[in-house]
Amino acid sequence: MTTILAPPVRIGKAAVGALGVLAAATGALESVVTPTLPLLQRELSMSPAQGALLSITMLITGALVTPVAGNLGDRYGGKRVMLRLMAVVSAGGLVSSLAPNLPVLLLGQVLEGAMVGAMPLSFILVRKHLPTGQSHVAIGAVSGLFVGGGMLGTLMAGPIAEGLSRHWMFAIPTMAIVVATLFVHGLVPNDPPARSDARIDWPGLVLLSGVLLALMSGLSMVPSAGGRPLALGALVVLLALLVTGWVFVERRSPSPMVDLRLLAKPAMWSSYVITFAVCAGTSVATYLVPQLFAVSADGYGFGAGSTDIGRYLLPSTVAAAISGPLGGAASRRFGSRAVVTAGVGVMTATLVALAFLHTEVWHLVVGKALIALASGVCITAMVVRTATAVDHGDTGTATGLVLVTRVIGFAAGVQVSGAVLTAGTRPGTEDPAESAFGTGFVLAGAVTALSLLVVRSMSKGVKA
Numbered sequence: 176m177t178t179i180l181a182p183p184v185r186i187g188k189a190a191v192g193a194l195g196v197l198a199a200a201t202g203a204l205e206s207v208v209t210p211t212l213p214l215l216q217r218e219l220s221m222s223p224a225q226g227a228l229l230s231i232t233m234l235i236t237g238a239l240v241t242p243v244a245g246n247l248g249d250r251y252g253g254k255r256v257m258l259r260l261m262a263v264v265s266a267g268g269l270v271s272s273l274a275p276n277l278p279v280l281l282l283g284q285v286l287e288g289a290m291v292g293a294m295p296l297s298f299i300l301v302r303k304h305l306p307t308g309q310s311h312v313a314i315g316a317v318s319g320l321f322v323g324g325g326m327l328g329t330l331m332a333g334p335i336a337e338g339l340s341r342h343w344m345f346a347i348p349t350m351a352i353v354v355a356t357l358f359v360h361g362l363v364p365n366d367p368p369a370r371s372d373a374r375i376d377w378p379g380l381v382l383l384s385g386v387l388l389a390l391m392s393g394l395s396m397v398p399s400a401g402g403r404p405l406a407l408g409a410l411v412v413l414l415a416l417l418v419t420g421w422v423f424v425e426r427r428s429p430s431p432m433v434d435l436r437l438l439a440k441p442a443m444w445s446s447y448v449i450t451f452a453v454c455a456g457t458s459v460a461t462y463l464v465p466q467l468f469a470v471s472a473d474g475y476g477f478g479a480g481s482t483d484i485g486r487y488l489l490p491s492t493v494a495a496a497i498s499g500p501l502g503g504a505a506s507r508r509f510g511s512r513a514v515v516t517a518g519v520g521v522m523t524a525t526l527v528a529l530a531f532l533h534t535e536v537w538h539l540v541v542g543k544a545l546i547a548l549a550s551g552v553c554i555t556a557m558v559v560r561t562a563t564a565v566d567h568g569d570t571g572t573a574t575g576l577v578l579v580t581r582v583i584g585f586a587a588g589v590q591v592s593g594a595v596l597t598a599g600t601r602p603g604t605e606d607p608a609e610s611a612f613g614t615g616f617v618l619a620g621a622v623t624a625l626s627l628l629v630v631r632s633m634s635k636g637v638k639a
Contacts, residue, residue: 190304190362191313194297195320197261197355201290202324204268204348205233207332208284210485211344214336219277232281236288238387238582242433243380244292245299245575252366253299253571254359261356264290268349272342283345290352291582294321295575298562302570303366314562315503315555322551323496330485379431382421387579389414391586433572442564443573446557447580449515449626453557454584456522456623457550460529461585462592463615464488464543466607467533475609477536487536491543498551503559505552511560515630518553519623522546526620530613554581588619 208215208229215221215229240260248256267286274280294317301313328348335344393410425431437443468484470476479487505514522545529542558577565573592615599611 190359190364191301191316193355193358193362194300194313195317197293197352197359198297198317198321199324199327200348200351200355201264201293202321202326203328203331204264204287204345204352205290206325206328207344207348208233210329211332211336211341214333215280215341218341219280221277229277229281229284232284233288234582234586235388235391236285237291238391238579239384240289240292241295241578241582242383242572242575244289245295245571245573246433248296248299248571249569253296253303254363254366257293257296257300258356258360260289260292260296261352261359264293265349265353265356268345268352272345272349291578292575294318294578295571298558298574299571300363300366302562304364311507311559311563312500312503314559315499315501315506317499318503318555318558319496319499319501319551322492322499326492326496329492330489378424379421379428379433382417382424383433386414386417386421387583389417390583433576434569437565437569437573438576440564443561445629446561446564446577448629449519450554450557450577450580451584451587452622452626452629453519453522453550453553454581455588455591456526456619457546458585458588459592459615459619460526460543460546462589463596463612464529464539466596467539467612468536470606474606475534476606487540488543490540491547494544494548495551498548499555501548502552502555506556506559511556512630514556515553516627518549518556519626519630521549522553523620523624523627525549526616526623530616530620533612591615591618 221229244256244260263286267283267289269283270286271280271283274283297317298314301317302310305313332344335347389410393407393414422435425433425435438447465484465488468477468479468487470478472478502514525542525545529539532538533542554577558574561573561577562570595615595618596607596611599607599614601608
């Protein structure tokens with residue numbers, strides 16, 4: 176049930192800027208592990224399996240925390256929950272920066288994973304304190320700055336770790352988060368809870384966490400599924416049981432963690448399906464393009480090193496950063512359906528084109544940039560549409576589930592891509608066959624194109 180306690184206090188550009196800076200700082204902290212993973216493996220004597228665990232720890236905890244943070248923000252107020260969440264993230268950054276070994280670093284990454292929950296909380300605050308049209312653009316700007324912060328973290332992590340130490344690559348973004356949080360505290364007004372009921376659905380919370388954990392664990396097993404069919408089968412059965420139990424509990428809870436009637440609305444389930452398909456297609460390109468750059472130049476690849484690959488991917492990272500504000504403004508002007516249709520069309524055409532046209536570096540550079548731009552515009556349009564299609568009291572929960580779907584889509588695409596390349600690698604060789612890359616791009620294009628069937632169900636008349 177929603178209650179209106181008082182007219183909302185309007186916020187200015189400074190407050191939105193503080194939320195944007197916080198998003199950029201968290202994005203930077205989120206991205207420092209991936210480019211420095213070889214360095215961390217050397218300094219902490221990690222095996223490849225331990226390195227893989229470190230690389231997905233934050234992803235898993237982010238998927239678990241995000242819907243919870245959004246729901247608590249709806250219940251208790253976005254600013255109140257955000258300040259506490261950032262305290263946890265700052266503690267995680269401090270632990271990671273001081274970590275002497277892998278177990279302590281893993282603990283820091285678990286705490287840092289809470290940062291993804293800041294996004295739905297920002298959307299709650301923006302929607303409460305800005306008029307509808309302005310909130311579209313602000314949501315896009317915050318999303319874009321999170322991606323931009325990730326770009327900055329990716330570019331700076333290596334030089335900081337090599338020039339100073341691995342400790343500083345965690346410490347510098349953490350200090351930025353602390354400063355940005357103080358600005359949010361001072362510039363953003365308190366928002367009253369949008370719900371009159373403040374009970375927490377603990378059984379639903381535990382079961383939803385179990386569902387997400389089982390799902391992410393299952394996805395991580397996809398590339399090696401052929402060698403562990405029984406384990407994967409048992410995990411699928413466990414996932415089905417957890418989903419069944421969660422639905423049973425939520426349908427009977429007086430104050431459910433997620434209102435299943437909300438998920439049944441076309442505006443909701445279509446957003447989640449489209450988000451999953453678009454993110455799965457995007458992650459295939461995100462995984463395959465660097466692999467293709469790195470394949471030996473004696474064959475069909477380019478033999479690029481880490482520095483060259485980073486330079487080649489810079490245009491796509493910039494495109495992803497500007498896609499957030501562009502998606503928000505385009506949704507306001509043309510409506511989400513038109514924006515998503517155009518974005519999916521560009522993505523599908525580009526993915527299929529890359530399957531047959533990848534013989535020059537510029538083919539991949541331009542293709543990856545187009546995919547990043549179109550994907551970012553689509554996801555921002557979906558977030559805007561989801562946020563404005565529900566009552567204020569459901570903004571955090573609804574957008575939090577979009578972000579979780581985004582994480583699951585990316586994880587699914589990466590794991591399937593890894594399985595495709597593994598299957599396409601001939602015994603006794605190191606590089607996959609060129610046809611494996613073509614198969615991956617075509618599959619990604621097909622999945623992305625299928626989302627157009629769901630786009631047709633989106634309302635024509637509402638510019639969400």
